Amino acid sequence: MLIQKNAKMISDHEHQHLVSIEDRGFLYGDGCFSTAQFIRGEIQLWQGHLARFEKAISALCLNCDMDRINTAKVKCLDQISAQYGENAQGTIKVLISRGQGQRGYAPPDQDADLYFYFYPQTAFTTEIPTLEKVGLIDQALSTPMQQLRGIKSLNRLEQVLLKHQANQQAWQEALCFDQHEHLVEGISSNCFVYLEGQWHTPDLALAGIDGVMRQEILSRMQHFQIAHQIRKISRSELASVQAIFLCNALHPMQIVHTLIVDQVQQTLDHHLCEQLFQQLQLHDF
Structure with missing residues (x-):
């Protein structure tokens, strides 16, 4: 699994990635996510996922713009290609958390944390499940x-x-x-x-x-x-x-x-x- 946080690619194959227990995604479910299929070097229906994030970011008052998500996506795909090869395929989960905050519900004024998770898969079947x-x-x-x-x-x-x-x-x-x-x-x-x-x-x-x-x-x-x-x-x-x-x-x-x-x-x-x-x-x- 690959994780990207704040435009920095991290691999946790050998070291478990740690998230603070004060992260609001952990404490309150304070954030949003989308899951997509990755095949042929691209995230399928990416524009639809972006539209979902744009709506969610506005509704949840998160500080994370579309340019940042697109930039992070490019770096994530480069990392997947470098580590798994150009024919890699699998599932990508993009998660946005408001990040670490103080005690209480009041949201902190800060940039949200952005994560890309990649779960490789050996092959996709052509049969209809x-x-x-x-x-x-x-x-x-x-x-x-x-x-x-x-x-x-x-x-x-x-x-x-x-x-x-x-x-x-x-x-x-x-x-x-x-x-x-x-x-x-x-x-x-x-x-x-x-x-x-x-x-x-x-x-x-x-x-x-x-x-x-x-x-x-x-x-x-x-x-x-x-x-x-x-x-x-x-x-x-x-x-x-x-x-x-x-x-x-x-x-x-x-x-x-x-x-x-x-x-x-x-x-x-x-x-x-x-x-x-x-x-x-x-x-x-």
């Missing part, structure tokens, strides 16, 4: 304050607990709902469902993260004139769903094979997902 069992989470997602809606902050405690629930049920993923029982997203992904002859994805106005891959898929749907809707999807509608796929920056499509609704297993149509995968040319990722 399948999720054998996906269930429905009963616990409703909280509705964040307006300023924090859509922000991928370092506070992921909801997702940690939801993933624990899914693991207890032996589900590979799970669908989450808001307090009005409207579909929001997967635990670590956005979702698209096939209903009434077309694709739908949840309205995320009240909860959830509008992921960069979701944005890319919606853009391609519009470009290729594939009928779709962004709307509120009620929990009850999932009893008649024909197909579902989940997506995130690391997986443009994960096909749901079996959906478990009220302990009833529904086998879904994977061909609809595969057809869409080809139409949207998602093999580019």
Whole structure:
């Protein structure tokens, strides 16, 4: 794993990198992050990740501009190339913390700390991943304050607990709902469902993260004139769903094979997902 902090590249293969226990990212989850696929010498969908950071930095009042992130990115990629070769591929996580501060909630006036983590991977499969069992989470997602809606902050405690629930049920993923029982997203992904002859994805106005891959898929749907809707999807509608796929920056499509609704297993149509995968040319990722 490579870590870049304040434009200085650090390798912790031999020495563990230390972060102060007074770092606000550790104490309060005071910061934001984004995770991306690294392949062919580039961070995929980088402009989408930058847009995410620009929104988060403004909402969280962090002192970190886009030029600094782009400069850090170039140095990170140079380091990856030097250490792993030009054909390196894997996952990159970019994390911004407000940094070390005094006791108390009041944010210090200082430059934020910037980290790049690289997790090398030997190969990416060209097959579309399948999720054998996906269930429905009963616990409703909280509705964040307006300023924090859509922000991928370092506070992921909801997702940690939801993933624990899914693991207890032996589900590979799970669908989450808001307090009005409207579909929001997967635990670590956005979702698209096939209903009434077309694709739908949840309205995320009240909860959830509008992921960069979701944005890319919606853009391609519009470009290729594939009928779709962004709307509120009620929990009850999932009893008649024909197909579902989940997506995130690391997986443009994960096909749901079996959906478990009220302990009833529904086998879904994977061909609809595969057809869409080809139409949207998602093999580019």
